Amino acid sequence: MITFRLLQTEVIAMDYIVLDMEWNQPWPGSPSAKKVLPVQIRGEIIQIGAVRVTEEQLVADEFQTLIQPRIYRRLNRRVSKLTGIKEAQLHRDGIPFPQAVEEFRKWCGEDVIFLTWGFDDIGILRENLRLFGLSEDWTERWYNAQMIFNAQTDGSSSQKALKTAMEMFEIEPSRPAHDALGDAYHTALICAMLDLKKGTAQYEQALKNHDNGFHGAELPGCIARKVFYDYADKRAALAAMSGEENLCPTCGRQMLSSRWFAQPGHRYMDLAACPEHGKFLIRIRMSEQPNGLTRVSRLTYEATSEAAAAYARRAEKADPQDQPYASRRRRRRRAASQEIRDNQGGTTASE
Incomplete structure (x- = not known):
């Protein structure tokens, strides 16, 4: 007689963890900005906020912690103004980063998928994990919810601000913006209205349609992406991209x-150089808010990338008029050279 025994198997539910972070950055030119670190980071995490979305796409429990830098x-005053976080608050209520990660x-839990609104958060998290010698393997199952949102709404290939997505889904803000938990909560409300299983399954195609703010997909070799807001005009934006925001990745x-x-399309490209780490190709696209x-x-590329090669080809057949405000700069250079010659002539006469 043959008997059969039914084996009971445990069905593990898969949760989505909607993650958002705030991070501090040194003021350009400050001693902190010149620190040589074993692992270079774009920012040091000072707040982690997260909201769980269940497999049934119900918004569930929350997590939030402040982190001692x-x-x-020293907390960058721009970061403090944007987030509302105070330096004293971090040192009083924050915990060390390794402890924050452990908690x-x-x-x-073990079987989760991470979702963020944008590309930056997960990259910053992994940089901080490497800096502190912590494992980053647990972050591998990650998706940018922006891409899923675009694919399941208007099919757009551009990045949308969280506020814009909330307006499209008629979600009224109920938490503070630029707060890690507040932004994570609002993102979770959006994710709960998407088909996350379908979105993650079709994610690769969504990525191909994405352009990070450009018309057309980014070229291979992109190592950093960032969006800047609220410049008075094109001149102010170009000045910032050439000056205080032109930082080595x-x-x-x-x-x-x-x-x-x-x-074409309000786009510009430049080859920037770091004294220590060499050249990087910078591509920017401007648009009106x-x-x-x-x-x-802004997209930043390795100097050996296809994008950098395109810059080199463009430079070979350059027309001086292609450079923004080139004629004005040429006039200034000529005036400065003439002033130097005049001064030299005066010095010679006095001798």
């Missing part, structure tokens, strides 16, 4: 801008 101990992982030091070449100010989407 160890690398950049966060324990809260997440490896060490954070200000780079030397080479020459901006105009491209609803408030009339200028938004800049």
Whole structure:
């Protein structure tokens, strides 16, 4: 007689962890910005906020913690103004980063998928994990919810602000913006209205349609992406991209801008150089915000990338008029040279 025994198998539910973070950055040119770290980071995490969305896509429990800064101990005043976080608050209520990660992982559980609104958060998290010698394997199952949102709404290939997505889904803000938990909660409300299983299954195609603020997919070799807001006009935006925002993606030091070449669609490209880490190709695209100010989407590429090769080809057949405000700069250079010659002539006469 043959008997059969039914084996009971445990069905493990898969949760989605909607993650958002705030991080501190040193003021350009400050001693902190010149620190040589074993692992270069774009920012030091000071707040982690997360909301669980169940497999049934129900918004569930929350996690939030402040983190004591160890690398950049002085809080950048821009970061403080944006987030509302105070330096004294971090040192009083924050916990060390390794402890924060341990508590966060324990809260997440084992079988989870991470979702963020944008590309930056997961990259910043992995950089901080490497800096502190912590494992980053647990972050591998991650998706950018922006891509899923675009694919399941208007099919757009551009990045949308969280506020814009909330308006499209008629979600009224109920938490503070630029707060890690507040942004994570609002993102979770959006994710609960998407088909996450379908979105993650079709994610690769969504990525192919994405352009990070450019018309057309980004070229291979992109190592950093960032969006800047609220410039008065194109001139102010270009000045910032050539100056205080022109930072090395490896060490954070200000780079030397080479020459901006105009491209169709309000786009420009430049070859910037870091004294320590060499050259990087910078591509930017400008667009007008609803408030009339200028938004800049910036991509940074390795100097050996296809994009950098395109810059070299463009430079070979350059027309001086292609450079923004080139004629004005030429006049200034000529005037400065003439002033030097006049001064030299005066010195000779006095001798």
